[in-house]
Amino acid sequence: MLIGEVADRSGVSARMLRHYDSLGLVRPTGRTVGGYREYSAEDIRRIFHVESLRSLGLSLRQIGRALEDPAFTPSELVGDLIRRTEDRLEREQELLERLRAVDASAPSGWQGVLRIVELLHGLTSPSAARRQQTILAPAEDTPVPAELLAEAILAESDPNVAGALRWALARAGGDGVASVASGVYSDDVDIRRRAVLTIAEMSGDEADAALADALEDPDTTVRGHAALTLGTRxxxxxxxxxxxxxxxxxxxxxxxxxxxxxxxxxxxxxxxxxxxxxxxxxxxxxxxxxxxxxxxxxxxxxxxxxxxxxxxxxxxxxxxxxxxxxxxxxxxxxxxx
The missing domain is CATH 1.25.40 (Serine Threonine Protein Phosphatase 5, Tetratricopeptide repeat)
Structure with a gap:
């Protein structure tokens, strides 16, 4: 089978096939009478092996080693690929959350977008003082989305910063309870504690409903916060x-x-x-x-x-x-x- 036909049937461009040939990854084993490269069934099978490994994120150099070295064991390489992929997904998830935060603020111009991005950087700072300063800084004309504040509250371990975040959430308006209520059902007990402590400062049927669910929590601190608040009400x-x-x-x-x-x-x-x-x-x-x-x-x-x-x-x-x-x-x- 000539290179053009292989390209049509495999979906791998003729240019890429020539690149594979130059690297020694897939070299056509046959030649026509006219001297043109001719791929055998085994060559085409190797092309699909190369493409399969590329789809896992391996470099061409790694693929060449995998196909040529009989002693090659894939477990270590696959483990490394898993870790790299998880890191990439985490970064992409962070980017997605930032984009959603910007979208939720409904900015009217680029100044609004930049304000939200500035807030995001401040709220994720390793410095507790910087995080608190970000929250207490003048909000200018850009409202801080309740979803953004709720996410920060559920992740915040410093009590002073957490208090400032709860204050900001109360001022933000919108559906603050709904934004933080998901934390009541988290597998992480610290997140559940932060969620209940925050909801305890809110009022309304939705807040009471979330606290009522927390009465069944296996953690005594979560149950206690919910019970004291509901009992007072x-x-x-x-x-x-x-x-x-x-x-x-x-x-x-x-x-x-x-x-x-x-x-x-x-x-x-x-x-x-x-x-x-x-x-x-x-x-x-x-x-x-x-x-x-x-x-x-x-x-x-x-x-x-x-x-x-x-x-x-x-x-x-x-x-x-x-x-x-x-x-x-x-x-x-x-x-x-």
Whole structure:
């Protein structure tokens, strides 16, 4: 088969075939009567081998080595190609995100585009001070997209910079909750913590819905942030997590105070009382847990907590009995007052 026909059938240009020939990659093994190069079936098969390896990103030099060296093992080379490809994809993903950020800002001119690019450079700076300065700098006439701020918040480990980012997100307007809510479902626990902390400073049904999902999070910090926020907003679904925080001793004082606020709702008071009493019965051997539960009972309205505390004043655990007796007296004084 002559070079023109090979080019037509293989899709490899005649110029490239001649280049392969000059490099010794694919040399036609036959000649016609007139002296023209003639490719055999084996030559054409080799052309397709070369093209297949090129499609993996190998250089022609690497391909020549792979085809000629019988001892050649591809694993190391393929591993290197994988790493290079991953690096390239990461760079392209960063570029795509930058382009989307520019597009989301709907700039009216090149000055707006340059402003967003400047923000992107500042927000990805290795210096925390530079990142914070970028956020707090005057915004000029170019609004900062909520998506850009949300992405930076979820990645930010410095608490001061994170606080500035949350402030900027609140000022940015738009759908800030939707922009950061995806972080609640991340596999990375640090991202989930940042997301919940940010959403806790937002209001509205969408924020509450994201926090309600976070009540089921396996991480105690994520659950705690969500429960304290929702409980403060009067959401009864937070009660089991808040009671669990008292039992575990994780921000138990804050959790008890929020349970006290929730118990002002008659529809929620009985549920809270039952949950605390059940935990007292379940932890008969743990004095520390029982004392925290007694202290949480004292946060409830005297009319519903006083009788339980009086009974606990006769508890077999001397420490629990003393705390319950003292708190029952405080509630008596509060009622008399």
């Amino acid at each position: 009067g959401v009864a679904a937070a009660v089991p997590v808040l009671v669990g925080m008292v039992v575990e001793g994780t921000k138990d004082v804050e959790a008890a105070e929020v349970l006290g606020t929730l118990s002002l709702d008659p529809g929620c008071a009985g549920r809270i009382m039952s949950a605390l009493v059940d935990e007292l019965a379940a932890h008969t051997a743990d004095s520390g847990v029982r004392i925290r539960l007694v202290q949480a009972l004292a946060e409830l309205p005297p009319t519903i907590a006083r009788d339980v505390l009086r009974r606990l004043a006769d508890d077999d655990d001397r420490a629990v009995a003393l705390v319950a007796s003292a708190l029952a007296g405080v509630l008596e004084e509060r009622s008399d007052g």
